Amino acid sequence: MNDAIDKAVGLSPEEALYATRRFRPEFVQGAEQCRLSVLQPANEQGLSAELRLALACRMATLNKDAVLTADYDAQLAAVKPAPDLLALAAGETALAEPLATIARHVDLVTLTPATAQAEDIRKLEQAGLNNPQIVALSELIAFVNFQTRVAIGLRLMRSV
Template identity: 75%
Template sequence: MIDAMDKAAGLSPDDALFSARRFRPEFVQGAEECRLSVLLPANDHGLAASLRVALARRMAALNADQALMVEYNAQLADLDPTEQLLALAQGATDLDEPLATIARHVDLITLTPNKAEASDITRLAQAGLNNPQIVALSELIAFVNFQTRVATGLRLMRSA
């Protein structure tokens, strides 16, 4: 079975790298379970799937990952997003709150995580996010940035 990471890296079952990933099936399964838990969790804590996918698309663009941008665009289209969420996904910064604060945070952590400070979490809370939402947002940011790096690495290995 092809998972989202295989798809993002352009792997098919006849690729050696596809088979090599299956030497550690727990990593393949774990990455897929993590993807589902951050994008489509059973309890979204008030961060709807459309927001999560819009943010994932934004991070894919910040990481210049064309394959993931296409994938997240398709997923977002299926979720009937608002104009604000489409703008968020496309990288807009002139958004209503709390989207503007969330976008700044996502951009900061994606592009310059070493500049993040405790005050950045405080700003999320001041924008109206509660602790479970801040944790869920952090998990989403971590996963999508992990996904882009793994997919890029797999593409590089495939081209070698």
């Protein structure tokens, strides 16, 4: 089974790195299950699939991962999102609330996670997000940033 990380790296079953990833099948399966749970959860918690894809595209772009950016951009285009979500995905910052606060938070945690503070969560609450939405957003941020770092690392290993 090829997962989204294999796809992002361009791995095929014939490659040694593909087989190496399968030494830890729970990692491969777990990463794919995590991807599905944050992008297509059974309960969206009020964070639509379109919003989640727009944020994933934004984070992939911030992480300078052209392959994942293109993949998330294509997924987003397929669901025909509203213009504000296209702007969010494209990195715009002049957005209506709560998107502006969500974008700032995503950018902060993606680019400078060590500077995030409890006050940043309060800003999400002030923008109208409830605790389950903040947790869901945090899970999405964690996964996409994890995914980009794993893909970058595997691409480096592949180039050796």
